Amino acid sequence: GAGVSQSPSNKVTEKGKDVELRCDPISGHTALYWYRQRLGQGLEFLIYFQGNSAPDKSGLPSDRFSAERTGESVSTLTIQRTQQEDSAVYLCASSLVRGQAGAQYFGPGTRLLVL
Amino acid sequence: DQQVKQNSPSLSVQEGRISILNCDYTNSMFDYFLWYKKYPAEGPTFLISISSIKDKNEDGRFTVFLNKSAKHLSLHIVPSQPGDSAVYFCAATPGKGANNLFFGTGTRLTVIP
Numbered sequence: 722g723a724g725v726s727q728s729p730s731n732k733v734t735e736k737g738k739d740v741e742l743r744c745d746p747i748s749g750h751t752a753l754y755w756y757r758q759r760l761g762q763g764l765e766f767l768i769y770f771q772g773n774s775a776p777d778k779s780g781l782p783s784d785r786f787s788a789e790r791t792g793e794s795v796s797t798l799t800i801q802r803t804q805q806e807d808s809a810v811y812l813c814a815s816s817l818v819r820g821q822a823g824a825q826y827f828g829p830g831t832r833l834l835v836l
Numbered sequence: 837d838q839q840v841k842q843n844s845p846s847l848s849v850q851e852g853r854i855s856i857l858n859c860d861y862t863n864s865m866f867d868y869f870l871w872y873k874k875y876p877a878e879g880p881t882f883l884i885s886i887s888s889i890k891d892k893n894e895d896g897r898f899t900v901f902l903n904k905s906a907k908h909l910s911l912h913i914v915p916s917q918p919g920d921s922a923v924y925f926c927a928a929t930p931g932k933g934a935n936n937l938f939f940g941t942g943t944r945l946t947v948i949p
Contacts, residue, residue: 725879754936763840763925764880766936777935812879825937827872827879 723747725828727813733834734803742798742831744813752816753796754825755788759809767811770796803835839863840928842940850948855913857943859926862907866928870937871900871911874923883924884911916947 726745734740746753755767766780770790781787785803790796800807810832814825841860849855857871867888872880886893886900886909893900899912913920926940 756939761941763838763842763939763941764927764937766938769935771935780936814879824882827881829877829879 725813725815725826727811727828727831729831730829731832731834733836735836736805737802739799739801740803740833742800742811742833744796744798744815744828746794746796746813746815747826749793750815750817750826751793752825753790754814754816755796755798756812756814757809758812758830759806764812767798800833803833805835808833808835838941839866840926840938840940842924842926842943844943845941846944846946848946848948849916851918852915855911855916855920855945855947857911857913857924857926857945859909859911859940860907861909861928861938863928863930863938864907865930866938867931868929868934869900869902869909870927870929871898872925872927872939874925874942880925913945916945918947918949921945921947 728743751772753770756764758764768788769777785801788798810830812830814827816824839862870885871883873883874880884895884898884900886902891902902909923942923944925942927937929937
């Protein structure tokens with residue numbers, strides 16, 4: 722498909738388990754972002770990748786969160802030892818070049834529920 | 837600390853009338869503002885933006901107004917159509933080239949046919 726895709730679309734897990742969320746950006750987009758949206762709140766920035774540069778991890782809420790991206794392709798967001806407060810929709814976005822905030826294309830999100 | 841605020845969680849408007857969605861921000865470093873629209877089970881899609889050097893930007897039925905002194909922006913949709921029913925997010929960034937966006941909590945717009 723032509724858009725940003727994310728998998729799984731829904732994930733239910735038990736507290737303490739690790740989860741891995743995947744994002745396939747639009748082909749050719751060098752910038753990739755992860756956000757999360759908790760219930761009743763706005764989107765929170767988590768992490769940003771631009772090509773082979775060091776990622777901007779300033780939004781990651783704790784060291785249980787990590788993300789990887791190889792080159793300009795797929796990214797995975799990993800949450801270790803999940804907690805109930807991690808329940809949220811995790812959104813991935815990509816853009817053609819760095820910093821084109823208005824040109825961020827979002828995926829449909831992964832809805833994570835931690836029991 | 838919510839730096840971008842949308843104080844109206846919902847808004848209902850008759851088809852053909854004007855919809856006005858409001859947004860306030862607290863960080864004076866923000867200088868680029870965006871509106872996103874989100875349908876259920878989809879990611880947000882970019883709608884319109886405005887730089888702090890302007891006070892108005894128009895694109896078809898959508899106009900964004902920026903009042904820097906009041907740290908307030910608004911999105912006007914006229915005429916409103918049933919297909920405009922969605923959640924609208926206001927976002928801000930300290931520079932068009934910044935890495936991340938700061939989002940409001942969203943306003944759910946319902947346009948009644």
